[in-house]
Every structure is written in C-alpha cells, then in structure tokens.
Amino acid sequence: MTTENSLLTPLLTVDGLTKRYGDIAACDRISFDLYPSQVLGIIGESGSGKSTLLRAIAGQIALDGGQLSYRDRAGQILNLQTLPEARRRQLMKTEWGFVQQNPRDGLRLRVTAGANIGERLLDVGDRHYGNIRAEALQWLAQVEIPQQRMDDLPSTFSGGMQQRLQLARILVTRPQLVLMDEPTGGLDVSVQARLLDLIRSLVRTLHLSVILVTHDIGVVRLLAQRLLVMQNGLVVEAGLTDQVLDDPQHPYTQQLVSATLVP
Numbered sequence: 001m002t003t004e005n006s007l008l009t010p011l012l013t014v015d016g017l018t019k020r021y022g023d024i025a026a027c028d029r030i031s032f033d034l035y036p037s038q039v040l041g042i043i044g045e046s047g048s049g050k051s052t053l054l055r056a057i058a059g060q061i062a063l064d065g066g067q068l069s070y071r072d073r074a075g076q077i078l079n080l081q082t083l084p085e086a087r088r089r090q091l092m093k094t095e096w097g098f099v100q101q102n103p104r105d106g107l108r109l110r111v112t113a114g115a116n117i118g119e120r121l122l123d124v125g126d127r128h129y130g131n132i133r134a135e136a137l138q139w140l141a142q143v144e145i146p147q148q149r150m151d152d153l154p155s156t157f158s159g160g161m162q163q164r165l166q167l168a169r170i171l172v173t174r175p176q177l178v179l180m181d182e183p184t185g186g187l188d189v190s191v192q193a194r195l196l197d198l199i200r201s202l203v204r205t206l207h208l209s210v211i212l213v214t215h216d217i218g219v220v221r222l223l224a225q226r227l228l229v230m231q232n233g234l235v236v237e238a239g240l241t242d243q244v245l246d247d248p249q250h251p252y253t254q255q256l257v258s259a260t261l262v263p
C-alpha cells in the first residue's frame, strides 16, 4: 500500500458499536472512521457514554453489537473482535496507547521514571541497555521533565509531571493510535494549559491519530479536527470541530456550547 493510499484508508473503523448495561445503552450504534494523523474529539456530559466507547475500542469491555476494524502498521486490516487476545495485548503495547485521566493508572509507580519509559521499548524488542537509557532520557526532555529526575520514582512527581511521564511512556514506541480519556482532567488550569500545548505539539510532530474524550469544549477546540457529540449513548451531532461548535445544530450541542460561553 502506498503512503498516499494509506492516508485515504481509515486507521480505525467503528461500525454500530453498542454496549448495554441492563436497560441502559451506554453506547448505542456508534459509527465513525478515524483517519491517519486525525484527532477526533468526543464530547458529552457525564454519563453520555464517552468512557465506555473508549474502553470498548481498547478491548477492555466486550461489545453487545457492532464491528471494530484496525489497519496495523503492516497495512493489514484486523477485525478487533476476532483478534486473538495475545495479539490485541501486543497491539496495546506497541501500536496503541491509552492515556488515562489519572496518570497513576497508566504508570508503574514502583519503578523509576526512566524504567517506565524503557519498559515499553523492551516490549517492542529493544534489548540494548545503552539505547534504552538514551531514548528514555531524550523522551524525558521531550515531555519537559528535567533529565536528572530519570532515576526518581513517579510518586515523587507532581500531577502534571506524572501526566507528561505517562505520555512519554506511551509515545516512546511511536504508536499509530492514541486513546485519551480526559488527559487534562484533575489538573490546575495553568498546568492544563501547558499540558495541552505539549500534547498539541506532540500530536503534530508525531502525526498521531487520536481519539480524545473530554467534557471540555476548550480542549477539543484546541486539539481536535473532528468532533462527535454524545448524549445518552447516542451520537447526536458529528462534523468538523469548528463547524459543530460555531454552528451547532442539535439542541443538546447548542446547550453545551452556550453553557461554556463567557457572559
């Protein structure tokens, strides 16, 4: 497959994804394509189904309906439902990354910052200690963590630093697809702004494809080219971020947008 063709083929196709909890449809027939180097924002208020969607894509919960297909680095289209568990786990460690809202869920707190980054390189087969250490140091710098903190435990880091370390741990393997669940949630506003700038610059430099879940319109405006608006498990509006936010068509989107307008 040529590079040009691969840019025109979706990296991920979500088709009719449905997940129920009893009578509640947490995700109801959700469909979209994600293209290479695209950032797709998913917005909606608490309980609208955003995290369920992300977790279902990541294979953390079983679907009640729908199909998920992913184009791997070799250009092969994989049906994620029928993919053997071991292959899916390997994808998660190499071609995919999941940025957790709470960095403590995405880091290993009992090993050093350097080891948190180096571990993912071991997963992709790098066995050269010198290379791994050099790469970890370079990644610390890239996420603006002082290199002298390399041998410190992440538990001694601030929340913002922990989140930046989580990004380095994930991005060191150059994943194709990064799932982010409220990556700036729980941080001070000034720390959030700095982290958002960093995420934006990494997404652009590394040409990442990202699915970004948030309830913060400011975050999607800054990062996402396309947007899905969810309410009660349904996608109620979808399109280019600026179009959706500047001219919302669905009453729920209108309400979300007007709630964030400064009086």
Ligand SMILES: Nc1ncnc2c1ncn2[C@@H]1O[C@H](COP(=O)(O)OP(=O)(O)OP(=O)(O)O)[C@@H](O)[C@H]1O
Pocket (backbone or CB within 6 Å): 021, 024, 025, 026, 044, 045, 046, 047, 048, 049, 050, 051, 052, 053, 215
């Ligand atoms: N494990 C579960 N068991 C039962 N119901 C669940 C479970 N997980 C989610 N739900 C329900 O599914 C719906 C969607 O929840 P979900 O966490 O995906 O929403 P969300 O948009 O991510 O909300 P938040 O922004 O608060 O994280 C809610 O009604 C929730 O109560």
